Amino acid sequence: MSRTRLRGAAVLAAALLALVPSGAGAAGYPDPLPVAGDTVVHDPTMIRLQDGSYVAYSTHGRLEARVSNDRTHWRRAGDAFDAVPGWWYDYSADGDPWAPEISYRDGRYWLYYTVSKWGSNQSAIGLATSATGRPGSWQDRGIVFASTTTDTYNAIDPAVIADKGRLWMAFGSYWSGIRMVRLDPRTGLADPADTEVRHLATRPDLPYAVEAPTVVKHGRYYYLLASYDACCSGLSATYRIKAGRSASVTGPYVDSKGVPMLEGGGDLLLAAHGSYIGPGGQSVMKDHGRDVLVYHYYDGEDNGVPKLGLNELRWSRDGWPVVG
Template structure:
């Protein structure tokens, strides 16, 4: 893993002109390869982030919701420079009152939100718990806009989706929502306490529909014995082709540079599983193919989300930066699919090919007219000549 995860040039295609935004990013990459001191490929602005939701877009802004007091929000207009939202989802002292009966002593630190857009509004799922406990609950709030300046901006809490107690087999945290091939809505969730679960949601209300439940990962040991502590959490399901792909986390989070989080994946032809890794081992029996793990100062990657736009697959996750005292930060990678239909993560946002860099306003292009190869010569700008 390297910081080119944030070079968002996936909209570019060979033979097409680059916009000034893409030109700026490419110029930064060129500067990096030239050995300049700044990190050209790093996200800009405030990229503090833990347990990021999937990116969701409203108007010209991309939003991510994360673990934090009242549910922290951050936004970007270019997927590179991020800023803190002007206010949390829930103001201090105005948290949904029903939460106290589910998680006594809750003080406002919401975990691992997930946001999806459907039915003309945004559905924001959030989890409430305390560290090391499965006395937890997942709630839902809705809003017709994510723009706090919009007069229609108002988060309306819809109440409980699912709760667990100390006697429950599962743990109601880390919600993630997926639509199946038939249009059905599902939510995966869970952490450590016997593994990852899946429930059906009502497509209109976004709340639980019926009592169906499926174990997806971490429920039993390799010898078939039910586990009490699975070590699996932060599930996320992606549908691609004829498969559903389940991303999960293993290891320990929330310990800064000492975190041991890593991301694994398995796949199934059914939304309810079984999910098998590349070796055919069930994720319910300690299977899992590792997709991203600690590398260099990028420690404990976790909590996958996938945003798709214009043919690009923006895979988000957090990591702990050991160069910054274990600060939790956002990373964005480019997810692709290999010949066997397994996902892979690349930091290369430019496909092979010949590119033209053009000013979107004047139409003038960059070229090497007059260059003799001497170091430091300027790149020329002029009228494009057809190849």
């Protein structure tokens, strides 16, 4: 193709991206990128390791682990933990952790995760660290933050973001929606000097079904992605991902129409389409300088089995996320 035609194609592509509605999603959604092997996951988190390979952790077991050399072909590789930390049983009779989030900072890997009984907000978020990020290599660091049945929030579904030398953790589900606390960047645990529990998103209708936050920085804005409605019910799942943004990591977050996420706002980013039912439980991974949306969906062609979904997360000209 000639340089002239290449330039013309680039201009056309940019123009088409600019025409995508702010917040995206309104006109249909692309299918997930092809993946193969063991891709039955729930609440996945993924990272590219220092050796160039990939690891994904997900809900259940001792945080199920899968590895890949190319981000396409996956195989089961045991669990994050070789043994169950004793404190898990204070929050879950089965010692079954949920919704991990992996990151790399200060020369080591950090894995945040949830321990809770289903339907209860007597919940805790734990932390483990590792030099390699590999399954079986994690050392548990204990409880980061917990909630009790007297609280108006639920300490599950952690999402961590570093910002200007500070470390923050968003979390939450149902009850009053998405919250945020400050962490001590040295330990990764709750900062004893700042105990405020900030409020980022909720909705006006019971049962306030918004959970699984992800906070990502792009340009001068922070973006809050969250899963709305019902997960965990196979073909009946109504999960979908919505987004808002803020000039401050602690909010307030608003959608493209200016509606605060604390008042039910949020642009629809990804919803059910075709055989891809109830996408959610998302996280965002940086890979070769690009943002990748990592999530699960329920496979309408496989009796609603939860599967791994990957899509590139692109950005419109006016700075709103678009699933590519």
